Amino acid sequence: MVRTSAPVRWLLRVLAIGYLLFLVALPLMMLFGDTFADGLSTLGSILSDPDVISGFRLTIIVALWAVVINLFFGVTISILLVRYEFPGKRALSALVDLPLSVSPVVVGLALVLVYNGRTGWFGPFLEDHGLQVIFNSPGMIMATTFVALPLVIREVVPTLTEIGEDQEQAARSLGAGPLQTLWRITLPSIKWAVVYGVVLSLARSVGEFGAVKVVSGNVTGSTQTATLVVESKYEGFAQPEAYGVAFLLVMVSIACLIVVAVVRPRENEPRRNKR
Amino acid sequence: MSIEVSGVTKRFGEFVALDDVNLSIPTGELTALLGPSGGGKSTLLRIIAGLESADRGTIMIEGADATRVPARHRNVGFVFQHYAVFKHMTVARNVAFGLQIRAKPAVPFSTTWREDRARINHRVEELLDLVHLSQFAQRLPSQLSGGQRQRMALARALAVEPKVLLLDEPFGALDAKVRKELRDWLRRLHDEVHVTTVFVTHDQEEALEVADRIVVINDGRIEQIGSPDQLYDEPANDFVMGFLGEVTELGGVRLRPHDIDVAVSPGVHGSVPGVISRVLRVGFEVRVTVVPDPVIGAAPAPEVNVVMSRAHQRSLGLAEGAKVWLSPAPEAARARLAAVR
Numbered sequence: 001m002v003r004t005s006a007p008v009r010w011l012l013r014v015l016a017i018g019y020l021l022f023l024v025a026l027p028l029m030m031l032f033g034d035t036f037a038d039g040l041s042t043l044g045s046i047l048s049d050p051d052v053i054s055g056f057r058l059t060i061i062v063a064l065w066a067v068v069i070n071l072f073f074g075v076t077i078s079i080l081l082v083r084y085e086f087p088g089k090r091a092l093s094a095l096v097d098l099p100l101s102v103s104p105v106v107v108g109l110a111l112v113l114v115y116n117g118r119t120g121w122f123g124p125f126l127e128d129h130g131l132q133v134i135f136n137s138p139g140m141i142m143a144t145t146f147v148a149l150p151l152v153i154r155e156v157v158p159t160l161t162e163i164g165e166d167q168e169q170a171a172r173s174l175g176a177g178p179l180q181t182l183w184r185i186t187l188p189s190i191k192w193a194v195v196y197g198v199v200l201s202l203a204r205s206v207g208e209f210g211a212v213k214v215v216s217g218n219v220t221g222s223t224q225t226a227t228l229v230v231e232s233k234y235e236g237f238a239q240p241e242a243y244g245v246a247f248l249l250v251m252v253s254i255a256c257l258i259v260v261a262v263v264r265p266r267e268n269e270p271r272r273n274k275r
Numbered sequence: 276m277s278i279e280v281s282g283v284t285k286r287f288g289e290f291v292a293l294d295d296v297n298l299s300i301p302t303g304e305l306t307a308l309l310g311p312s313g314g315g316k317s318t319l320l321r322i323i324a325g326l327e328s329a330d331r332g333t334i335m336i337e338g339a340d341a342t343r344v345p346a347r348h349r350n351v352g353f354v355f356q357h358y359a360v361f362k363h364m365t366v367a368r369n370v371a372f373g374l375q376i377r378a379k380p381a382v383p384f385s386t387t388w389r390e391d392r393a394r395i396n397h398r399v400e401e402l403l404d405l406v407h408l409s410q411f412a413q414r415l416p417s418q419l420s421g422g423q424r425q426r427m428a429l430a431r432a433l434a435v436e437p438k439v440l441l442l443d444e445p446f447g448a449l450d451a452k453v454r455k456e457l458r459d460w461l462r463r464l465h466d467e468v469h470v471t472t473v474f475v476t477h478d479q480e481e482a483l484e485v486a487d488r489i490v491v492i493n494d495g496r497i498e499q500i501g502s503p504d505q506l507y508d509e510p511a512n513d514f515v516m517g518f519l520g521e522v523t524e525l526g527g528v529r530l531r532p533h534d535i536d537v538a539v540s541p542g543v544h545g546s547v548p549g550v551i552s553r554v555l556r557v558g559f560e561v562r563v564t565v566v567p568d569p570v571i572g573a574a575p576a577p578e579v580n581v582v583m584s585r586a587h588q589r590s591l592g593l594a595e596g597a598k599v600w601l602s603p604a605p606e607a608a609r610a611r612l613a614a615v616r
Contacts (some may be wrong), residue, residue, distance in 0.1 A: 166359035170324050170428075172346045173353040174373035174435055184372075188363045 032048035034240065035247040038112050048074040051221050055229035055245070062137060062212070062225060064207035068142040070201050074152025075194060079186070081153070082160040083168075099149045109216025111139060140225065143211035148204040152197035159193035160186075196260060203256045207247065234253060277302040277439055277471040278323060285318055285495075292318040296332070297428045300473060300488075301440075305465045307486035308475045311518070315495040316475045320441050323473070326443065337438050352432030352470075356444040359423045360416035366427050369413040370399045373435035402430040405464070422453040426460075433468065442474035446481065458485055479519050491615030492517050506599040524578040525601055532582040534604045537563070539591055546602040549579065551595055554588070561588040565599060 004012075035042055046052045080086075081093055099107070115133040116123045126133055133139045167189065171181045187194075209227040216223040220232060226249055234242035278300040283288065285293040299305050308316040320329040323334055325346035333342045337373045341349050361369050374395045375432045381388040406426040408419075413445045416424055425445060432440060446454040446459070460484050465472055476482050482489050491498040491514075499511040510516035516529060527546050538546065553564040560582055567576040576596045581600060593599065 015573075161363075166355050166357060169346070170353065170355060170359040170361070170431075171372070171376075173326065173349075174431065175322055175347045175376045176372075177347060180376060185361060191363075206398055254547060 010155075021246055026187075027135070029244055031247055031250065034243040035241070042240045042244045043247075046241050046248075051224065051240070052226075052229055052245055054221050055224050055226045055261040056261075058137070058224065058246070059206055059226040060118060062140045062144050063202055065141045065204040066148055067198055067201050069141070069145050070152050071194070071198055073148070073158060074201075075187075075190075078153050078160055079182075080154035082157055083165065096150055097154050099146055104147050104208065104210030104212075105144070107215055108143055108211035111211070111215050112141055115139060115142075134215055135219070135223060137223070138214050139215040140223070143215045144205045144208045147208050147211055151200040151204060152194065155193045155197035155200065156190050159190045163189050195263065199256045199260050203253050206252050277337055278321065278473070279333075279335035280319070281333050281335075283319070283322060283329045283334070285315075285322060285327070285329050291495050293329070296495070296497060296499070297491075298490060298497060300471065302337075302471050303469050304487040305472045305474075305485060306488045306490060308473060308490050308492055309479060309518070310477065310492035310498075312474035312477055314493045316477075316492045317333070317443055319492065320443050320473060322473050324351050326353070350435065350438050352435065352437035352440040354425070354432050354442040354445050355441070356420075358416075358448075359422075360424055360427045360428060362416055365413050365415060366408060366419070367403065369416065369427055370402050370430045370434050371395050374398060374429060377435065391441055391449050391492045391542075392554075397433065400482070402434055405433070405500040406430040408486065417428070420453075421449050423459065425449065429461075429464075437470065440470045440472045442472070444475050444477070447476075448504070448544050455480075461485060483519070491518060493518070507580050512585065521580070521582075524577055525579050525603060528603060530603055532562070532580045532584045535579065535581045536582065536604050537581055537591060537593070538600045538602070539593075539597070541600050543600065543602045546600040547576075547579075548598065548600050549600060551593060551597045554593060554595055559585055561585055561593075563588070563593060565601060568599075595605050 050163055077092070077096065081089065081096075097257070110182070112134050114122070114123070115126065117127040117134065118124065118130060120134070131138065167185050168181050171185045176184065176261050190209070205225060208225075209231070210223055213228055213231075216228065218224060220229075224232065227260065228243055230242050231244045231248070233239075233245065278298075279589055280296055280298040280300075283293055283296045284291070296315075296319060298319075308319060310316045318604060320330050323336075325341070325344060329342070333340060334342060336351070337351060339602060364372070378391045379394065394532055399412075400409065403412055403584065406429055408423060408427055408430065411419060411423065411427075416427065419427065429442075429445075439548075442461075446457050449457065456482055461474075474485075482507075486499065486503060489506050490500050491501055493514055499506060499515045501509075506515060507519055510519065514528060515524055521532050521536070522529050525535060525547070538541070541548065547567050549565040550566040552566045553562075555562045555564075561584070563581045563583065565579045565581060567579060581601065
């Protein structure tokens with residue numbers, strides 16, 4: 001620990017707490033307060049609102065698919081980026097970060113351009129074969145997957161780099177094939193990075209708004225996710241309901257954080273103490 | 276011959292790591308690949324293991340061409356400098372890894388499955404006993420010391436009963452004391468197990484102490500192959516001589532500092548006169564630095580270092596400023612400078 005004088009310490013504390021208070025804690029507390037202003041009646045009413053239920057159902061479907069797809073491709077791309085040399089590797093690495101810097105609205109528009117049923121590149125072809133992408137869940141899943149793409153990779157790549165290739169080579173010299181090495185050595189060693197990446201992707205996918213709004217068509221009761229429900233309730237002067245749905249979304253995020261906090265230290269602490 | 280390396284060349288870009296290396300390693304011996312860092316010895320070991328592929332040349336292991344055989348089918352035990360332990364497995368499961376991989380798939384809880392498990396557990400117990408880690412079987416590698424981890428890695432490599440055991444700077448990451456212990460222990464283990472063993476080291480003391488045969492590798496080439504005695508007493512060239520021990524120069528010849536006879540009167544024919552400039556006592560030995568007398572018409576000769584015992588120095592009464600005559604001891608290992616330069 002660096003020793004600092006008492007006034008500096010206090011100043012730093014006040015700054016940090018004030019920053020979090022005004023940016024995070026106060027707004028969330030107001031949100032909680034408004035949700036429970038009439039007791040549990042607001043929550044009761046939104047939980048019996050079919051539009052809200054359908055919104056949450058769609059959010060869950062879209063988020064789960066996006067997480068599963070990102071889990072599979074994220075781990076694969078990470079291993080590719082860390083363990084293999086190939087031309088265009090740096091370009092791929094840069095491309096992976098693109099979703100972080102591109103506005104989700106742009107992502108949505110780009111997907112519409114490519115996949116819309118009338119003038120898109122693939123859209124008409126896919127629609128002739130019975131798959132409507134835009135204004136339908138496939139498009140929403142694609143938009144959400146795109147936006148959450150870097151999260152698993154950015155968690156897994158540093159861990160893979162850190163553990164190095166030695167363990168995998170040792171496994172190979174002991175007779176393990178590529179799949180056995182992956183299953184028994186590589187995946188268990190990056191397990192916590194993957195879990196963390198998945199939780200982050202899940203939180204990001206549940207909260208996605210812009211890209212999904214563009215590609216979904218925003219039809220109440222059919223292509224509206226929970227975040228879109230919040231917006232349309234708010235715009236429709238149903239503020240308490242909007243707060244209630246927003247509150248539920250916040251609870252999902254908090255649940256994600258709790259899962260990570262509870263699950264992760266249990267594995268790491270005994271080791272850290274031994275070092 | 277257990278391992279036959281012929282014509283192996285390996286480049287990393289422009290850098291030539293191995294240049295047309297030929298080497299045979301006899302069965303059952305403990306061989307050291309000795310040389311400075313970056314000399315290509317680790318690369319050679321990794322090529323033998325199949326962890327790296329040669330650009331040219333062939334590798335034969337026990338008479339079979341292994342050049343194109345992947346690492347996992349070579350049946351070679353490999354021990355890494357930084358242990359490469361499986362961090363998420365207990366010590367016992369680390370050691371069992373190779374055996375479990377080799378076990379034929381069986382229906383869980385069936386008779387064959389139970390028999391396999393019992394057999395593997397028994398073998399793991401044996402191996403942990405061999406490396407003195409029985410009481411740590413259920414610990415995680417992170418709870419072991421460096422020396423214990425490396426012994427576990429050795430047991431893991433031995434578990435699959437490899438045809439050859441390859442160790443890449445196995446004690447390089449350990450502190451001096453543990454290093455010495457493990458060195459003795461490896462020697463004893465080899466006498467017990469008798470598996471053909473090759474280990475890489477840059478520490479000449481380690482090689483001289485442990486190995487049956489030493490292969491000196493420098494700049495991607497083999498400089499000399501021989502027993503520790505041969506290498507020390509009859510170095511093939513200046514590099515080997517310099518790498519295996521201290522060297523000093525006397526009358527245009529390089530030789531070991533303890534192979535110089537010191538006289539206080541001009542007796543021996545051809546002895547070099549000089550004046551002692553420094554006497555340094557280190558424990559039981561004394562290091563004497565002598566400045567040879569200038570010879571008219573010749574370039575000044577470099578200082579000569581001589582090592583002798585404390586008793587010998589006392590009996591001769593050597594001190595700074597004394598006049599001495601130096602001559603190479605008979606039978607001394609030496610390399611002629613002319614042959615090298």
